[in-house]
């Protein structure tokens with residue numbers, strides 16, 4: 001008989017190697033992994049962030065993903081008033097960015113699952129950190145009107161779109177506010193974020209992109225963002241207006257702490273959803289210069 005701890009160890013090794021989820025697009029940092037070579041099978045960016053010093057978690061610095069920008073001219077294009085698409089996947093090979101899309105499926109890991117996929121003890125294949133779609137915590141994109149990633153900080157990085165019940169399937173669309181102003185000539189820096197709701201280590205995800213707003217007509221800058229706060233069932237308590245990304249469970253730089261249980265009786269876990277006052281939509285916060 002296999003000892004249960006041996007089995008658990010093997011499972012977590014598999015998890016570490018291939019099973020977490022990131023947002024893939026040619027405008028991402030770390031597309032080729034954390035080396036200068038082309039790697040059609042890269043997955044350095046999918047590592048979760050947990051108890052890291054600031055420079056470790058910020059923009060996925062701990063494994064140098066922030067030092068591998070996309071190819072010259074490759075940007076995540078953000079159409080003002082429209083929407084853009086990324087692929088949520090466990091590995092570059094499971095996206096259309098590799099092998100002409102040979103290994104993709106509707107799901108993040110190239111496999112096939114039932115539409116009503118539900119595992120009460122948590123889905124670990126792929127490692128979606130959820131029991132089913134309705135429990136998926138939500139993901140977001142934020143933008144900083146800085147062209148140099150070294151000038152991006154929590155005070156100038158603003159959440160502008162949220163998609164509830166993700167990650168789930170591979171292809172996800174995010175909606176863009178109509179009044180997003182244009183980026184500087186060198187583009188903007190964007191970041192994708194996800195804080196899973198339990199189902200394993202309570203970690204978080206942040207990954208950088210080079211991005212630019214297309215079709216902009218507004219010139220008003222985005223407002224300075226404030227930290228989100230827990231406000232489930234009490235909308236008056238939510239942070240009003242522009243919000244920062246969620247920074248949680250790191251050694252330093254956290255912007256939220258929670259205690260106790262949520263209304264469903266589960267340990268509170270901050271996420272890009274209504275428990276922190278994030279709506280499933282595009283945001284527009286203009287006025288106060290960032």
Ligand SMILES: *[C@@H]1O[C@H](CO)[C@@H](O)[C@H](O)[C@H]1NC(C)=O
Nearest residue numbers: 117118120131132133134135
């Ligand atoms: C999703 O998972 C939650 C938590 O286990 C459960 O209460 C709910 O019934 C599930 N929903 C579906 C549609 O399977």
